[in-house]
Amino acid sequence: MKNRKLYLGPLTDNRRWDMVRIRPDDVFVVTPPKCGTTWMQTIVSLLFSGDPEVETELSVKMPWVDIRIREMPEVAERLEAMQHRRSMKSHTPMDGLPLDDQAQYICVFRHPLDAHFSFRKHVRNIPMTWFDTWYPENDEEGITFRRFLDGGAEGFDTDAMPLAHIIRHYKAAAAVSDRPNVSLFHYADMTRDSRGTIFRLADILGTTHSEAVMDQLVQAATFDNMKDKAERYAPSGGKGFFKSDAEFFHSGTSGKWRGKLTAEELADYDAVMDAHLDPKDREWLEYGYWGNVAA
Template identity: 85%
Template sequence: MTQRKLYLGPLTDSRRWDMVTIRSDDVIVVTPPKSGTTWMQTIVALLLSGDPDIEPELSVKMPWVDIRIREMAEVAARLEAMPHRRSMKSHTPLDGLPLHDKAQYICVFRHPLDAHFSFRSHVRNIPMSWFDHWYPEDDPDGVTFRRFLDGGPEGFDTDAMPLVK
């Protein structure tokens, strides 16, 4: 695949992957939000370390590359400095990621309705009001659910989780 699709939203940016040099032994966990990402990252951490008591520190040791919260130069430098087999996380669909022939991509999916309602619950626990527009607490007309059913995966308007991801 030569041309990657752009996935860009207020929270994520697939172009951040341009600063990551993929190694042939990398493991990249690719999931839509609320579809088993942390669960799979923990399994990968256990498999790579061989230590059942490992403290995975997922956000540091297995960074979410797409998220804009951390400076990408710092994330890329931390990844580059890792001498061991690395693992990373992405919520970007595969057509937006750099694909390396020998790297391993683990894709996990969950029933879309379960993921949607889990995500709605998840954003209620985030102390940031900017999700309120996309996921209002009261939604008597079902706008949030309709957006989920009809939304495109590109994320240009939101980082909401549409069905087609």
């Protein structure tokens, strides 16, 4: 671990990265959950291959190293055996990852409230009862949102994705964003200009394809296409891990929290955000480079 922070939760352990030998052309997709991780991984896979019909198989070919579902020696051996350019996924903040001088780190963020409400849907679609205490199905007392605001950035709370963890993610990424191999993306910008996103990422990764191929890749990476072919694009798609692969791509919209929180809940959220982020950072974390164009 050396100088890295420890992120050890019920599902994840960032010490597992100690078994990965990083290569100079590796690509890390680093995000809080439900912020466009799978979307970004899919774009990376499409750009690597240049094939709009590529079988992404993200959970195997671009593994989530932090999660303890698979034994780490097996994951490390599989990664070491790969002859092609590799990409790996992490939900660990940048201050808990090995920071190589040449590998690329693609950090993706989303409005914290959108990520939270998307996570609410997500936990109903996975066979893990651990989340039930944080995300009860019948939540008339608002337990879920209180824990979202009160949870800690690390330790047992980590995997339940509280607001503190999202803020930690952003601050850790922003702290190293001046490095040429660390790039920040925002879900809202990806939605507004998916074509521009893909071309920007192609430039970062140094991948080159013809205009015709790029057009095909842009179409393949649309939300509707990924949802229609959910067994291909969902992590572990077609293997029965999710109750519904299509439901993994529930809506892909922003602002889904509007009208679902009380004035008091919104005020409490504002207080936490304002206490930890200056106005410029808060606006970017919520709305991306384009800002709150809907305001």
